Amino acid sequence: MYLSYFGIRVRDPVRAARFYTEVFGLKVVTPDDWRTPPGEEARVVLLRDPESGQRLELNYYPAASPYGTAYVPGEELDHLAFHVDHLDALLKTLEGWGLRPEAMKHYEGPIHDAPGYRVAYVRDPDGVQLELFETVRGEAPKFRDEKY
Amino acid sequence: MYLSYFGIRVRDPVRAARFYTEVFGLKVVTPDDWRTPPGEEARVVLLRDPESGQRLELNYYPAASPYGTAYVPGEELDHLAFHVDHLDALLKTLEGWGLRPEAMKHYEGPIHDAPGYRVAYVRDPDGVQLELFETVRGEAPKFRDEKY
Numbered sequence: 001m002y003l004s005y006f007g008i009r010v011r012d013p014v015r016a017a018r019f020y021t022e023v024f025g026l027k028v029v030t031p032d033d034w035r036t037p038p039g040e041e042a043r044v045v046l047l048r049d050p051e052s053g054q055r056l057e058l059n060y061y062p063a064a065s066p067y068g069t070a071y072v073p074g075e076e077l078d079h080l081a082f083h084v085d086h087l088d089a090l091l092k093t094l095e096g097w098g099l100r101p102e103a104m105k106h107y108e109g110p111i112h113d114a115p116g117y118r119v120a121y122v123r124d125p126d127g128v129q130l131e132l133f134e135t136v137r138g139e140a141p142k143f144r145d146e147k148y
Numbered sequence: 149m150y151l152s153y154f155g156i157r158v159r160d161p162v163r164a165a166r167f168y169t170e171v172f173g174l175k176v177v178t179p180d181d182w183r184t185p186p187g188e189e190a191r192v193v194l195l196r197d198p199e200s201g202q203r204l205e206l207n208y209y210p211a212a213s214p215y216g217t218a219y220v221p222g223e224e225l226d227h228l229a230f231h232v233d234h235l236d237a238l239l240k241t242l243e244g245w246g247l248r249p250e251a252m253k254h255y256e257g258p259i260h261d262a263p264g265y266r267v268a269y270v271r272d273p274d275g276v277q278l279e280l281f282e283t284v285r286g287e288a289p290k291f292r293d294e295k296y
Contacts, residue, residue, distance in 0.1 A: 003200055003230055004230060006154040006202070006204075006229075009225070025149060049151040051149075053200075054150070054154070056154075066253035067253065070223070071223050072222045073223075073224060074221050074224060075217065076156055076221060076274065076276050078156055079155045080154055080155070081155060083150050083152045090149070106215075131155075
């Protein structure tokens with residue numbers, strides 16, 4: 001038995017798959033025709049991070065599907081976390097997607113500079129919170145930054 | 149850069165960590181004292197599946213925390229998927245946690261027997277939907293059942 005993947009719900013599967021492949025380097029496991037705009041059918045796009053092996057499934061339900069309920073933001077999904085080599089460069093890329101870091105409640109400003117790491121939070125095109133975590137070179141990594 | 153882990157929000161971090169370690173065999177990466185009931189502080193428990201390497205973070209925010217907002221079920225997190233060796237035995241274990249498979253909209257009954265696989269959906273103690281996917285021996289696996 002094993003934990004196979006994590007599935008998030010998306011409202012535009014082509015946009016979501018482009019976002020995670022182009023910005024974060026995830027690879028599409030299946031299907032081959034994920035770039036085709038979806039029709040009346042539900043669509044599943046399975047992605048995999050080639051470095052860490054983490055698997056993310058994008059689940060799309062058209063309005064006509066029994067699962068095509070209103071997209072309500074909730075609290076069950078806290079965030080997805082990416083370990084980032086160059087936070088500033090990534091934030092620039094995300095700006096091109098119209099996405100900017102959010103101010104957080106527990107520190108000032110959109111980027112948190114702490115001893116040993118820097119972190120920022122950005123919401124993906126569907127509103128899912130992404131943690132972008134950069135280790136400062138030469139500092140001891142925090143546990144959560146250890147290699148998978 | 150890599151996708152590091154997936155974080156879900158939980159209302160009782162000890163219960164949630166026990167659930168995923170005892171039922172599904174995930175291992176606690178950190179902290180060592182995860183069995184201690186949480187106090188006024190937020191808690192993070194990082195889990196890892198020893199077989200697939202998938203990492204799940206449990207995020208707990210007490211009411212006093214700036215993030216201790218009401219726990220509202222939403223639609224962003226679709227489901228977590230487990231590949232299961234013995235679905236019936238697992239469902240029996242989950243019954244001991246008071247959890248039973250849900251009737252789904254697209255097939256009849258709580259367990260779906262399809263050519264090559266069987267699948268059931270159960271909600272974890274926080275309401276997160278879990279897909280439990282068993283491949284029938286000797287049948288060709290579906291893509292989603294491929295090894296990570």
